[in-house]
Amino acid sequence: MEPAGDLKVAAQVKEPLVDELRAQTKDIQTRPSFAESIKRKGKLLQVVLRKEDGLTARRVIVGIGRSGNFRKLGVAGEELDKVYNRLHDPKDYGGKNCLVVGGGDSAMETAIALVKAGANVTISYRSKEFSRAKPENIEMVLQLAKNPAAPAEVIEPKSERITTAAGEFMGKDMRPGSLRLMLGSKVKRIAERDVALVNGDGKDETIPNDVVFAMIGREAPLGFFRRSGIRISGEWSPGRIASLVFVLAVCTFIYHWKKTGLGGFDHLPILRNIARIGDVWASKGWFPYNVTAGWGDAQSPLSQTLKITLGEPGFYYSTVYCILIVVFGLRRIQRRQTPYVRLQTWTLAAFQIIPLFLLPYIILPWLGHAGVFDHGVMGKVADALFPKAGYGHGREYWRAFGFILAWPLFFWNVFTSQPMWTWLTISAIQTFVIIPGIIYVWGKGAYCGWICSCGALAETMGDAHRTKMPHGPFWNRLNLAGQVILAVAFLLLGLRILGWMHIGWAERGFSAIFHDAPVINYAWLVDLVLAGIVGVGLYFHFSGRVWCRFFCPLAALMHIYARFSRFGILAEKKKCISCNVCTSVCHMGIDIMNFANKGVPMKDPECVRCSACVQNCPTGVLAFGQTDQAGVPIKFDHIPASPVRMREGTGAGH
Ligand SMILES: Cc1cc2nc3c(=O)[nH]c(=O)nc-3n(C[C@H](O)[C@H](O)[C@H](O)COP(=O)(O)OP(=O)(O)OC[C@H]3O[C@@H](n4cnc5c(N)ncnc54)[C@H](O)[C@@H]3O)c2cc1C
Ligand code: SF4
Ligand code: SF4
Ligand code: SF4
Numbered sequence: 001m002e003p004a005g006d007l008k009v010a011a012q013v014k015e016p017l018v019d020e021l022r023a024q025t026k027d028i029q030t031r032p033s034f035a036e037s038i039k040r041k042g043k044l045l046q047v048v049l050r051k052e053d054g055l056t057a058r059r060v061i062v063g064i065g066r067s068g069n070f071r072k073l074g075v076a077g078e079e080l081d082k083v084y085n086r087l088h089d090p091k092d093y094g095g096k097n098c099l100v101v102g103g104g105d106s107a108m109e110t111a112i113a114l115v116k117a118g119a120n121v122t123i124s125y126r127s128k129e130f131s132r133a134k135p136e137n138i139e140m141v142l143q144l145a146k147n148p149a150a151p152a153e154v155i156e157p158k159s160e161r162i163t164t165a166a167g168e169f170m171g172k173d174m175r176p177g178s179l180r181l182m183l184g185s186k187v188k189r190i191a192e193r194d195v196a197l198v199n200g201d202g203k204d205e206t207i208p209n210d211v212v213f214a215m216i217g218r219e220a221p222l223g224f225f226r227r228s229g230i231r232i233s234g235e236w237s238p239g240r241i242a243s244l245v246f247v248l249a250v251c252t253f254i255y256h257w258k259k260t261g262l263g264g265f266d267h268l269p270i271l272r273n274i275a276r277i278g279d280v281w282a283s284k285g286w287f288p289y290n291v292t293a294g295w296g297d298a299q300s301p302l303s304q305t306l307k308i309t310l311g312e313p314g315f316y317y318s319t320v321y322c323i324l325i326v327v328f329g330l331r332r333i334q335r336r337q338t339p340y341v342r343l344q345t346w347t348l349a350a351f352q353i354i355p356l357f358l359l360p361y362i363i364l365p366w367l368g369h370a371g372v373f374d375h376g377v378m379g380k381v382a383d384a385l386f387p388k389a390g391y392g393h394g395r396e397y398w399r400a401f402g403f404i405l406a407w408p409l410f411f412w413n414v415f416t417s418q419p420m421w422t423w424l425t426i427s428a429i430q431t432f433v434i435i436p437g438i439i440y441v442w443g444k445g446a447y448c449g450w451i452c453s454c455g456a457l458a459e460t461m462g463d464a465h466r467t468k469m470p471h472g473p474f475w476n477r478l479n480l481a482g483q484v485i486l487a488v489a490f491l492l493l494g495l496r497i498l499g500w501m502h503i504g505w506a507e508r509g510f511s512a513i514f515h516d517a518p519v520i521n522y523a524w525l526v527d528l529v530l531a532g533i534v535g536v537g538l539y540f541h542f543s544g545r546v547w548c549r550f551f552c553p554l555a556a557l558m559h560i561y562a563r564f565s566r567f568g569i570l571a572e573k574k575k576c577i578s579c580n581v582c583t584s585v586c587h588m589g590i591d592i593m594n595f596a597n598k599g600v601p602m603k604d605p606e607c608v609r610c611s612a613c614v615q616n617c618p619t620g621v622l623a624f625g626q627t628d629q630a631g632v633p634i635k636f637d638h639i640p641a642s643p644v645r646m647r648e649g650t651g652a653g654h
Contacts, residue, residue, distance in 0.1 A: 035064070037227035064221055071216045073101065077190030083212045087113060094118035094177070097208045099195050101187055102215035103130050105578070108137035110213050111179060112152050115144050119177040122207060124197055128184045135598050141179070148176040234468055244541045251537035255528050257281055258313035262528075264518045271519065278313070288316055301369035308393050309361050318357045321457065325349050328460035335463065340611050340624075340641035344449060348456035355404050356453050364397040384422040399423065404451060406430040408489035409554035411527075415492060415514060419500050431554075436561040441626070443567025444558045445609020454535065454548060458587070459610055462544020466587035466612055469543035475589055479549060479606065482556035485526055488513065489553045492522060526551070543587040549606060562605030566626040569607070570633050573599025575619045582613035582622060592622070601627045611641040620644025 003009055007024055011017040034050040038060055047055040070085040072078060090113040100111045103125035114121045123141070130138045140152040184200035195209040225232055256262070256277040265272040282289055291310045298304040309315050329345040364386065367373060373382035373395065386395040402413040402423055407430070413423035438446040448455045492514055498506030515523045535547030548555055569592065576599075582592040588606040592613045595602040602622075614622040623645060624637040640646045 035224070037224060038062075038230075039228070062224075064224060066220055069219055069221065070214070071219050073187055073190075073214050073216065075187050075189055077195075078214070080190060080192065080212075082192075082210065083190060083214060085214055087213060090114050090117035090119070093211060096120070096210040098122070098211050098213065099124060099187075099207070099209050100213045100215060101125075102213075102217070103127060104132045104215065104217065105134055105137055106215035106217075107213070108133045108141050110215055112137070112140050112144065114213075115148050115177045115179050116152065117177070118175050121177060122180045122182055124182045124185045124187055126184070126186055128200065130183075131594065141181070144179045145181050148178050240541070244538075247540060248533060248537040251533045253277065254317070255532040258317050259528060262524060264516055264521055264524065266518075268518060275524075281313075288313055301366050301371075304369040305362060305365040305393070309365060312361075312392070314398070315361050318361060321453070322349075322353050322357050325352050325456050325460045328463065329456075332460055332463045336611075336615050338611070338615055338641050338643060338646070340639045341615065343639060344609075344611070345460065347450050348459060351404060351451050352453050352456045356401060359403075360397045360400040364395075364400060365393040368393055368395055368397070384420075387420075402426065405453065406435060406447075406554060408486065408493075408557070409452070409454075409552060411489065411492075415496050415510075431557070435558065439558055439561045439565050439567075441566060443565050443607060443609055444555070444562045444605060445567070445607055447558065448548060448555065449609035449611075454531070454552070455608060457536075458539075458544035458548060458608075462539055462587065465540055465543045466545075466610070467543070467584050468541060469545060469549070469587040469589050471583065471586075471589050471591065479589075481550050482552055482559075485530075485551055486553040486556035488522060488526075526553075545587040545608070548608065549588050555606075559605040562603075564629075565603070565605075566628070566634065567607075567609075568601035568603045568625060568627040568631070568633070569595070569614065570601050570623050570625040570627075570636065571596040571599055572621050572623075573597065575621045577619060579618065581616050581618060585612040585616050587612070596621050601625075601631055601633060603627070603631065614641045615643065617642065617644065620648060620650070 007021065009017065009020060011020050033052055036048040036050055039046045039048060041056065044056050044058060045060050047057065047060060049055065077083070087110045093114055094117050096119050098114050098119045098121045100107050100114070100121060100123045103123075107123060107125070108130070111121050111123050130141070140150075143150040144152055182197065182199055186198045187195060188198060188204070189196040190209070190212055193208065193210075194206050195212065196204065196206045199205045222232055222235075231237075252274060256274055258278065260278040260282050262275040262278065265275045281287075285293065289311050292307045293311075295303075295307050298307040326349055329349050333342050333345050367378075368382070368386075372378050373386075382395060386397050386399055388394060389396050399413050401410055403426070407414045407427040413420060414427050416423075435447055449459060492510060495506045495510035495513070499510050513522055515521045519525065530551045531547050534551075538546045573596070576593070576597045578593060578597050580593050582596060583590070583594070586592055587610065588604075588608055590602065590604045590606055592602050596617075609624065611624070614624060620642050622642065624639075624641055626634045626637075628634055
């Protein structure tokens with residue numbers, strides 16, 4: 001690729017590349033100094049330097065990296081001269097008692113180099129097992145812990161904090177040191193001659209010590225940005241909290257405005273008033289109930305259709321939903337220029353616009369008003385799918401959502417007062433035959449990333465917010481909430497079936513859990529609050545997949561199917577530079593880097609095939625594909641999703 005600017009680059013590897021850049025920049029004066037912050041000074045910017053006068057400029061490019069300062073242990077004695085964050089020459093520590101703190105590649109490589117140089121090493125790591133480091137480093141450490149004389153070496157350290165190679169070449173007469181692993185331990189205090197820790201059994205232990213290597217990573221240089229008054233994405237401020245409350249309030253209004261007949265809040269004054277918003281709006285004849293009030297007698301089937309449809313809140317909600325998907329979908333296509341994203345976005349938009357909008361709101365009512373469903377085969381089909389009703393268009397065309405949205409996500413065609421056999425058959429085939437089938441081949445994302453309307457909004461309007469999804473063990477535990485909701489959905493299904501058999505307690509139990517119990521009834525709490533208010537209300541602060549990741553009962557069911565899926569994201573380990581970009585863009589909270597830098601296929605059932613990790617990986621490590629049941633890759637997918645692989649002509653699509 002030819003750079004557009006004045007600097008020209010032709011070399012393919014690092015050293016000649018650096019020479020080329022040096023030659024072209026030798027006339028540019030550099031001034032080594034430490035920038036404290038940037039302040040605005042009228043129309044100019046002032047860079048505040050630590051020990052010198054500041055610099056003034058019209059524009060400032062900040063290129064201070066993302067690594068920032070070394071992370072601190074936060075214990076007494078950390079400031080002692082014997083505590084280091086880098087290892088320069090392991091030979092300096094032969095025969096010494098060294099403590100290495102950490103469990104990533106830096107810690108592993110430091111420990112290996114020190115043991116080979118004859119040091120007595122203890123590794124203290126807070127987790128019970130190593131997972132972040134490269135498998136070969138972990139393997140070497142485990143071998144050395146058993147036998148310090150085992151062959152091991154660090155020829156090209158992965159960590160920039162180890163500057164010297166170490167291994168057998170250091171001399172046959174060099175006596176090997178020793179290695180002790182203290183997993184699940186925590187450093188409490190560092191003293192001149194020893195270190196106090198809490199060991200893996202929770203007991204206090206003091207070990208002799210000459211030197212400590214704190215290899216626990218770095219922290220982003222947030223202080224610089226805070227001092228400069230630059231807003232940090234994801235950081236909570238009063239303004240951000242206020243905007244979250246505002247968005248939730250707007251969503252609370254919208255989802256209650258489009259819903260009438262909500263009960264169960266008689267003794268809860270504030271909730272009672274919120275729940276009545278839809279009924280009040282309808283009884284007062286406010287928007288949209290007044291839109292067609294002045295229309296005379298509609299004559300044609302189309303005007304009959306529009307007269308009713310334009311007076312329904314759901315029509316306006318769905319119209320805005322479709323517009324958002326198309327507008328933000330076009331931006332997504334522009335932002336992520338791969339055939340995968342293009343095809344996926346248009347497919348999602350097509351599912352949303354045709355069967356989930358035009359069909360229930362325009363096409364079916366139009367056919368109905370034209371008399372197509374009045375008799376014959378079409379009449380029988382309509383009676384089975386869209387029963388006659390005393391409201392709206394005279395038939396329940398909204399049930400057509402069930403053609404696309406499967407039980408238990410869309411449950412209104414299953415939890416009916418009398419069994420609707422046609423919908424029960426369709427729902428059973430969708431949920432227990434079609435969905436498991438497509439998941440087997442393409443993974444859960446075939447539905448969640450290509451068909452479902454919630455996925456459509458999340459991948460388009462949510463595209464710019466995907467890095468806001470929280471990661472880590474606490475949030476991973478919350479993933480189980482969906483399983484609880486799924487269990488309640490199955491309980492309701494059981495009660496519903498027994499209720500159809502006129503078993504009184506089952507009918508009463510169903511009604512209580514489904515819509516009568518105050519606040520915790522399924523129809524309000526799950527369908528309206530969690531799927532609607534929380535799901536959409538948290539888009540701009542926690543990403544667009546909060547409902548999908550934590551609460552969706554259909555997703556929870558699909559996670560079971562996904563255990564048997566062939567789908568995986570295949571990783572070419574040697575290309576991975578452990579930059580964490582893939583993990584940070586995953587709005588399902590998956591730690592993809594943890595698979596990629598080990599070269600293991602990513603088969604987490606949460607994956608919705610959004611392709612953000614594949615598309616953003618700067619070195620083209622990742623590709624969609626399939627594996628056998630043992631996790632061995634079988635083949636790549638056909639649709640190119642990685643710009644790097646497209647340029648290289650490798651992997652998916654080639
Ligand atoms: C273990 C590891 C292996 C990697 N391997 C590869 C690889 O093989 N290939 C690859 O392409 N990428 C690799 N990367 C990623 C690559 O190193 C980074 O993407 C790249 O260095 C980022 O460059 P940068 O200029 O943005 O930041 P940096 O390289 O971090 O440079 C920032 C500079 O700013 C200076 N600075 C910081 N704060 C201030 C301040 N307040 N005032 C003045 N100066 C300041 C720092 O001293 C530093 O010199 C690797 C990264 C790691 C951690
Ligand atoms: S997780 Fe549930 S709501 Fe989200 S896209 Fe998948 S099926 Fe739809
Ligand atoms: S984005 Fe690519 S290079 Fe970076 S950690 Fe993920 S797989 Fe590795
Ligand atoms: S693993 Fe990749 S494709 Fe799957 S949801 Fe996360 S970012 Fe999207």
